[in-house]
Amino acid sequence: MADQYLILFSIINILFFLVLHIIIFRYIESSQVMKWIVNFALIQGLIGIIVSTLWQKIIYQRAWENILLLDFIFLLIFWGFIISYVLSLFGITITSIRIQLLSLICARQQEGLSYSELIKKYNKRSIVKTRLARLIGAGEISSSGGVYQIAKPFSLFLWHTYLLVIMHKLLHQTS
Amino acid sequence: MIYILTSFLIFIVTVALQLCLHIILVKYHYKTYKTITLFLLGLIVNILILVNIKSIVLYRTFIQPQPSWWTLDLFWSSIFLYLIFTLDYIVFFTSPYIGDESPSSKILLHVKAKKKMTYQEIERKFSDKDLIDKRLSDMRRSKLLIKSNSKYFLLPKGLLLMRIISFYRNLLGWKLLG
Numbered sequence: 074m075a076d077q078y079l080i081l082f083s084i085i086n087i088l089f090f091l092v093l094h095i096i097i098f099r100y101i102e103s104s105q106v107m108k109w110i111v112n113f114a115l116i117q118g119l120i121g122i123i124v125s126t127l128w129q130k131i132i133y134q135r136a137w138e139n140i141l142l143l144d145f146i147f148l149l150i151f152w153g154f155i156i157s158y159v160l161s162l163f164g165i166t167i168t169s170i171r172i173q174l175l176s177l178i179c180a181r182q183q184e185g186l187s188y189s190e191l192i193k194k195y196n197k198r199s200i201v202k203t204r205l206a207r208l209i210g211a212g213e214i215s216s217s218g219g220v221y222q223i224a225k226p227f228s229l230f231l232w233h234t235y236l237l238v239i240m241h242k243l244l245h246q247t248s
Numbered sequence: 249m250i251y252i253l254t255s256f257l258i259f260i261v262t263v264a265l266q267l268c269l270h271i272i273l274v275k276y277h278y279k280t281y282k283t284i285t286l287f288l289l290g291l292i293v294n295i296l297i298l299v300n301i302k303s304i305v306l307y308r309t310f311i312q313p314q315p316s317w318w319t320l321d322l323f324w325s326s327i328f329l330y331l332i333f334t335l336d337y338i339v340f341f342t343s344p345y346i347g348d349e350s351p352s353s354k355i356l357l358h359v360k361a362k363k364k365m366t367y368q369e370i371e372r373k374f375s376d377k378d379l380i381d382k383r384l385s386d387m388r389r390s391k392l393l394i395k396s397n398s399k400y401f402l403l404p405k406g407l408l409l410m411r412i413i414s415f416y417r418n419l420l421g422w423k424l425l426g
Contacts, residue, residue: 079325099421138317146252146325153332160339166413167420170351171383178393178400179410185399188384197374204352205370214359222364223356231360234353241344243267244274 078133079143083150086121090114090155106167107211111229114155118148168207170200249318250301255294255326259333262290281345287334294330298323346386351379 094113101109122144129140166172177195178186205221208214213231215224223231266286273280305319343350351374358373359365384400387393392406402410 075320076322076324079322080328095419139320142249142317142320146322146329150329150332153336157332157335157339166416170379171387172413174383175392175402175406175410179402179407182402185396185401187399191400192376192380197371197376197379200351200379201371201374204355208352208355213356219366220364221359221370223360231356234356237344237350237353240341244270244344
């Protein structure tokens, strides 16, 4: 019973997140995207716990330790899914350089796109500018008088970056 | 809880084994993505162990009818959680495996190391060769695009990918990308 409840509740929340974020994100500036998706996932996770706790106590009358356990596992499942969604589909389609290159070439599929034309439209300058805007929008970096610095000492994105660096060293040390 | 902990432990062991296998294979100059299939083996082992735990717990239920939070039957949730963790890991593993360095991560690390940087200092850390050329070559090798008469065209695989991506982008209504 608890098993089925947990899976069903998690799937409902995931579907709810997917539908809601598609509606809401149409109105969000793309530079604010990462900040919003983290906030959105946190808020929905917390609302999910509140709803789940009330539901389990009132309808199922479960013991508190079981309620807490199920809420904790729900968060693991829900946020686990969000992480893979953000890193894969969301991240790749919105921020990927490869996808942007493909997109530019696709727009000129009939006549083709030369390297010089491509570099004129999309180059290190546009990439760095876009990413700085995104990092500032996410609150990771601050800008003052043309100088950039880290805005917060602790951030999930920074820790994610450190993990990527470790993984990169591990996978490429012997190749 | 025991079901969840078991799934988590099996996941950790599978990650360790996959990384070790990858490192060993690369030492012998054989780089392959197929080591990811170890997680399928991990799933099978996971299911077998959880089935055994379920039998033991069921037997004990006859002696102690009230399940505690430790023995609460979460068989399917544990499998689901293992799959979610596996998906997270595969997504996380893929980018360093390909060798792509995220420009955002690179900016963050440089700014953190130097404490303060101007825009020009940040831009100097990048080159079109690393950001654009390398990716174009990769995509030619993956048969997503082709270079013909000094111009780039998408191949059918690339066109299909773009159709899917465009659909998703239109759903979100986004224009500023990359």
